[in-house]
Amino acid sequence: MGTVYVVTSGKGGVGKTTATANIGTGLALAGNKVALLDADIGLRNLDVVMGLENRIVYDIVDVVRGECRLRQALIKDKRFDSLFLLPAAQTKDKTAVKPEQMQKLCNELKEEFDFIIVDCPAGIEQGFKNAISGADRAIVVTTPEMSAVRDADRIIGLLEANDLRDAYLIINRIRMDMVKRNDMLSIDDMLDFLAVTLLGVVPDDEKIVISTNRGEPAVTDDKSMAGKAYKNITRRLLGEDVPFMDLSVDDGFFGKLKRLFGMGAK
């Protein structure tokens, strides 16, 4: 029996789709049977990020309306045999699916897959309500900005009201150099405010832009810091106790020399 994780945030553009793609791919890399579900009907993105946009024949609305079987709509990933994607519809909108239908779909997927990751749309309306209706656990994504954190807090409150307690938190796009200069919220500030379990911290990384455009999740790139962070997140989801990466800025040879002589930043 698999577990359904919903990746949500409230605020748009903080990295839900990227997180869904990378966590899903990471779990498949580790040998699990994974299904990714794009619940952002009308504004689908997960297919692009996974590089599978040219293989879409059926989508989630077709499945829910009985126009095809679930098996027919699931797209096998280009790279991993145990990773599948159920794409969203682009020509419909969020009223095309009801929470009960979503629940039934998730239950069906649970029988075949170890992990089902649902990419939730931004907002707190119908799309959100649909996406959380089949979930067992929630992963909340936020960036270190007051507006994103406040929205994350709202979402956590709504999740708790819907019996999805003990949410996990991913802090995305952090820049430790800015945190050190006090120009960006620190991890402790955010945990203090949100009071949930930290699942991972992902640094701001150009390679994410490249990976999204190419349709190759960063977790497959060994040179990407963000990819490494997502790998660690995957391991923590599988029960491993992985220490958080040291994201401190590397200030080079002269920086180290300065510190040796007691000058410069610590």
Place this chain on the structure above:
Amino acid sequence: MAKFNIKGMRNRILFDINDYDDFMEAYHDLDEQLEKSDGFYKNSHMKAVVKGKELNQLEKYKIRELLETKYGFRTLFIGSVNNKKKNESARFIHGTVRSGQLIEEHGHVIVLGDTNDGSEIKAGGNIIIMGRTNGLLHAGYPNNDKAIVAAIRMESLQIRIGKIISRAPDTKRYRADVPEIAYTNNGKIILEPLNPKSKML
């Protein structure tokens, strides 16, 4: 026959469903009656006050949704009937009050935790927060300016007591160092460190 009252007041409408024992009956009668009004209230953003016997959170939510989403009201207050004697009951809330949560009580409210920015607490009595406050706090609602607000770290952007509103200074991130108490004096809200020598106590 409908058992509820609609009363027009100064700048709002009062829906009194206190005579109902069954919530769903009250809900349906209200819906039926408002249906007849033929969209009169739609987009009016009229303020509505609802009074009824002990309503739980779900019931309050349903009424709010009915009035706001279906009929275009702006609900102001949903609570149980005000008895003639002063309501000294207190409601305890365990844990953080999150953004978007609305707590309304006729008596006092005590929070064993923080209140986050975007949350609202409206109490007829006093508000005590055993934590850090960032959300809106409105004590002495609607017009008792003898009420007080006290918190371990009072960092709310706005505090209201009775009809008086006061806002935090515009400096970047207001941080409190000691427990503070807010009360009114001469139509203004005063914020003081909470200590035994305080005049307020």
